[in-house]
Every structure is written in C-alpha cells, then in structure tokens.
Amino acid sequence: MTAPRSTKPRDRVSFDCDVLVAGGGPAGSTAASWLARQGRRVIVIERDQFPRFHVGESLLASVNDVFDAIGVSDTIRAAGFPQKWGATFMTADGVVERYADFSASGIRAPQTWQVPRATFDDLLLKHAASCGADVREQQRVIDATFDDCGVTAVVQARSECVERYEVRARAIIDASGRGSLLSRKFNLRVDEAAFANIAVFSHYSAVPRQEGRRAGDIVIISRNDLGWFWLIPISEELMSVGVVLPRGAAPDTPYEDWLDHAIAETPAVSRLMAGARREWPVRVEKDFSFSSRAYGGPRWLLAGDAGSFLDPVFSTGVAIALESGLEAARTAAACLDADSWCGAALRAFAKRQRRRYLSFRRFVVGFYTREFRELFFAPDPPRRMFRAMVTVFAGYWDPPLMTRAWIMLFFVLVRLRAMFTIAPAARSTLTGGNVEHPAVR
Ligand SMILES: Cc1cc2nc3c(=O)[nH]c(=O)nc-3n(C[C@H](O)[C@H](O)[C@H](O)COP(=O)(O)OP(=O)(O)OC[C@H]3O[C@@H](n4cnc5c(N)ncnc54)[C@H](O)[C@@H]3O)c2cc1C
Numbered sequence: 001m002t003a004p005r006s007t008k009p010r011d012r013v014s015f016d017c018d019v020l021v022a023g024g025g026p027a028g029s030t031a032a033s034w035l036a037r038q039g040r041r042v043i044v045i046e047r048d049q050f051p052r053f054h055v056g057e058s059l060l061a062s063v064n065d066v067f068d069a070i071g072v073s074d075t076i077r078a079a080g081f082p083q084k085w086g087a088t089f090m091t092a093d094g095v096v097e098r099y100a101d102f103s104a105s106g107i108r109a110p111q112t113w114q115v116p117r118a119t120f121d122d123l124l125l126k127h128a129a130s131c132g133a134d135v136r137e138q139q140r141v142i143d144a145t146f147d148d149c150g151v152t153a154v155v156q157a158r159s160e161c162v163e164r165y166e167v168r169a170r171a172i173i174d175a176s177g178r179g180s181l182l183s184r185k186f187n188l189r190v191d192e193a194a195f196a197n198i199a200v201f202s203h204y205s206a207v208p209r210q211e212g213r214r215a216g217d218i219v220i221i222s223r224n225d226l227g228w229f230w231l232i233p234i235s236e237e238l239m240s241v242g243v244v245l246p247r248g249a250a251p252d253t254p255y256e257d258w259l260d261h262a263i264a265e266t267p268a269v270s271r272l273m274a275g276a277r278r279e280w281p282v283r284v285e286k287d288f289s290f291s292s293r294a295y296g297g298p299r300w301l302l303a304g305d306a307g308s309f310l311d312p313v314f315s316t317g318v319a320i321a322l323e324s325g326l327e328a329a330r331t332a333a334a335c336l337d338a339d340s341w342c343g344a345a346l347r348a349f350a351k352r353q354r355r356r357y358l359s360f361r362r363f364v365v366g367f368y369t370r371e372f373r374e375l376f377f378a379p380d381p382p383r384r385m386f387r388a389m390v391t392v393f394a395g396y397w398d399p400p401l402m403t404r405a406w407i408m409l410f411f412v413l414v415r416l417r418a419m420f421t422i423a424p425a426a427r428s429t430l431t432g433g434n435v436e437h438p439a440v441r
Pocket of ligand 1: 023024028047054055056177179181305315319
C-alpha cells in the first residue's frame with residue numbers, strides 16, 4: 001500500500017520527532033512509551049483532555065506482558081483497580097454457568113484488572129510523558145502527507161489561541177481509535193456488516209458481586225435472542241452494565257427505557273439488578289466492528305482500533321490495542337533503523353495484525369450462533385478443550401499446537417451440531433420476535 005505523496009515542498013532533513021503518534025489511548029500510549037524508552041523522539045497528539053470517559057473496562061491477562069515491556073506494571077498495580085481472575089459466562093436464566101478461570105490455563109500472569117477507562121487511559125498517557133514522549137492534549141491530527149523521507153501531519157488545536165500547525169516526523173503511528181485517521185484516508189476500512197450490533201450501557205451501584213476472588217470478575221450473560229449482557233465491577237461501588245444486541249434491534253423508545261427493558265426480560269440480569277441504582281447517563285455505541293485491508297506501509301502503521309475492532313464479547317479490545325501498539329513501536333523502530341519500509345519487519349507486523357484479528361473473529365462469529373452457545377454451555381465440557389479456550393479468552397490468541405488442536409476440535413463439534421440440529425428460533429421482545437443473528441454462518 002503506497003501512501004499518497006505530498007505535493008508541497010518540505011524541508012526533507014529536519015524533523016520535529018522520529019515518530020508521531022496520533023491518539024493517546026491505550027494503543028498510542030503504549031507505542032509512545034516504548035519508543036521514548038528506546039531514546040526515540042516521540043510526539044503524541046491527543047484530541048481530548050484526559051481523563052475522559054471511554055467504554056471498554058475489562059482487561060485480559062495478556063496485557064501484563066505489555067505492561068512489563070513498557071515499564072508500567074508497578075504503576076498499574078498501585079492504582080488499586082479491581083482484580084480480575086477470569087470470566088463467568090451464564091445462560092439467560094442463570095441456570096448454567098461456565099467459569100473461565102485464567103489461572104487454570106497455565107499462563108504466566110493470570111490476574112488482570114477491571115479499569116475505569118478515564119483513570120486507566122490517563123495513567124498510561126502520563127506514563128508515556130514520563131518516559132519522555134511530548135504529549136499534546138486537546139489537539140487533533142487532521143491530515144498526514146507522505147514523501148520519501150518522512151511524513152508531515154497537520155495538527156489542529158481545540159483552543160483558538162493555538163494556530164493550526166505542522167509536525168514533521170520520520171514515521172507516524174495511527175492510534176486514533178475507531179476514528180481511523182489513516183485507514184479512512186487510504187480507504188482501507190472493511191466494515192463487518194454482520195456485527196453491526198448496538199451496545200447500550202451505564203454504571204450502576206448496589207449490584208451484588210460474586211464471592212471471594214471472583215468478586216472482580218466479569219460476568220457475561222447470554223440472551224435468548226443471541227445478544228448478551230456484560231457486568232464489570234469497575235470500582236468498589238460501581239458496576240458497568242451493558243447489553244449488546246444484534247443489528248435490527250433499533251429501539252423506538254429512549255435508550256434508558258430500552259436498557260431497563262432488556263434488563264427486565266433477561267432473568268439472570270434482572271435478579272442481579274433488583275436493587276441497583278443507575279449512577280451515570282445511558283450511553284450507546286453502534287456498528288463497531290471492522291478490519292483493515294492493510295496495517296502498514298511506507299512510514300505509517302495502524303495500532304489498536306485504528307486498524308481493526310471486533311465486537312466486545314470477549315473483551316479483546318484493550319489487549320489488542322496494547323499489543324499492537326507495542327508491535328507498531330517495535331516495527332517503526334526496525335524500519336527506521338533499516339531505513340526501509342518494504343522489508344520483513346513491516347510484512348511480519350501486518351501478518352500478525354491480521355492473524356490476531358481472524359483468530360478472535362472465529363470466536364466472536366461462533367458466539368453469535370446457537371450451536372456455539374449450546375456446546376459452550378453443555379454439561380461437563382471436556383476439561384482440556386475448555387482449558388484451551390480459556391487460554392484464548394485470557395488473550396493468548398496464538399497458543400501452542402496442542403491448545404490449537406483442542407480449539408479446532410471445539411469448532412468442528414460446533415459445525416457438526418449446526419449440520420445436524422434444528423434449533424427453535426430465539427425470541428425477544430426487543431429484537432422483534434424471532435431472531436437469527438446476521439453473523440450466523
Ligand atoms: C460497547 C463496547 C464495549 C467494549 N468493552 C471492552 C472491554 O470490556 N474490554 C476491552 O478490552 N475492550 C472493550 N472495548 C473496546 C475498547 O474500547 C477499544 O478496543 C480500545 O479503547 C482501543 O484502544 P485504542 O487506543 O486503539 O483506541 P481509543 O481507546 O479509542 O483511543 C484513541 C484515542 O485517539 C484520540 N483521537 C481520535 N482521533 C484523533 C485524531 N485525529 N488526532 C488525535 N487524537 C485522536 C481519541 O480522543 C482517543 O483518546 C469495547 C468497545 C465497545 C464499542
């Protein structure tokens with residue numbers, strides 16, 4: 001993928017920084033922290049003033065590897081976020097429960113966190129600054145043009161006192177989230193129409209938690225219309241509660257009523273929410289799944305949601321953002337050192353982004369089918385097969401061969417079930433009666 005050339009004559013030698021990072025969310029902060037710790041000159045342009053609200057509060061265990069790589073583990077531990085050891089999946093009636101215990105999967109550091117994103121993202125961005133990155137908030141990259149030696153980004157500040165200005169860098173990492181600065185510019189975005197779901201959510205107090213070590217875990221409650229609920233304890237008091245419903249479930253009532261209705265018609269959720277009090281406005285996100293035809297090219301790389309994002313059912317977003325932010329940073333450094341943007345490093349980066357996306361996508365597609373859920377919630381699943389799946393749920397999407405074989409077997413069984421079972425159609429008053437999720441097969 002070749003980036004468009006700038007038509008403007010520029011100073012081709014002097015640079016404001018080595019790498020410009022567009023976006024200071026988890027992907028951008030990670031990339032900036034790693035590069036700055038390597039002694040690279042980094043400028044981060046962030047549109048908002050942190051701390052700011054962001055959806056996506058449940059982390060996977062694999063994030064611990066990235067925290068170590070950018071030297072932020074102690075800071076995260078000291079922040080006192082609720083500890084997450086796994087995920088409880090439950091049927092809509094609450095009768096069947098599957099506990100994905102990350103510590104049973106044999107991974108190095110199974111305990112992770114539930115994070116109010118305002119605090120978490122702010123902490124990561126401050127860490128990037130403390131590593132030496134020049135962080136500029138309330139400014140937006142509005143365009144980037146490329147030439148043989150570098151990239152020229154146009155930056156617009158929110159404040160009227162600051163004029164629009166240019167930043168000259170040797171490379172850019174686009175970590176602008178779902179705004180996808182560069183993939184839109186290069187027309188690379190591939191929307192996943194089948195996952196054009198809608199999420200409605202808020203924060204509640206007085207929601208009971210699980211016992212003991214599981215008190216901080218996420219609870220995922222399946223709905224009969226193939227939608228699902230999340231309950232994430234993000235602080236001692238607050239529970240993030242949200243419902244994801246298939247496309248076509250466009251409400252004709254206010255979102256507040258809609259969320260209340262969804263809670264009321266999902267027995268396992270309504271029991272847990274019986275004494276709950278809503279403490280935040282109800283928020284909505286839609287059409288949030290997409291990938292990219294390319295993840296990097298001459299002097300540019302995509303990280304986190306700027307490259308792709310999948311339906312949040314397995315809480316993969318932040319883990320992917322952190323991992324891909326780190327990979328983008330390492331790739332940028334390798335390409336700058338080699339003074340080449342067509343070598344193995346760039347190809348390996350792109351391949352890894354795509355493989356990770358497809359690996360998680362298989363689970364997401366599966367989760368929106370009845371066969372997957374029936375098998376997943378079936379009594380006594382083979383222990384080794386379930387353990388293999390938990391490894392992926394913990395964020396380790398590229399596990400050893402044996403684990404992959406168990407996962408493959410699970411999907412073969414799902415397929416067989418789909419071929420030989422005639423399931424009754426799911427019903428929901430929110431999605432208008434019989435529902436077949438568009439992602440099905
Ligand atoms: C309903 C829903 C629920 C979710 N739940 C979870 C969950 O439980 N766990 C999980 O891990 N993930 C979850 N996610 C996904 C998660 O929110 C994202 O994957 C994650 O925030 C991606 O991080 P990022 O750094 O790539 O992007 P972001 O966090 O979006 O950060 C991008 C940053 O770039 C800035 N920006 C945008 N445009 C520009 C620009 N032009 N110039 C400069 N700055 C710019 C933005 O202000 C923002 O701060 C969920 C997503 C949805 C939609």
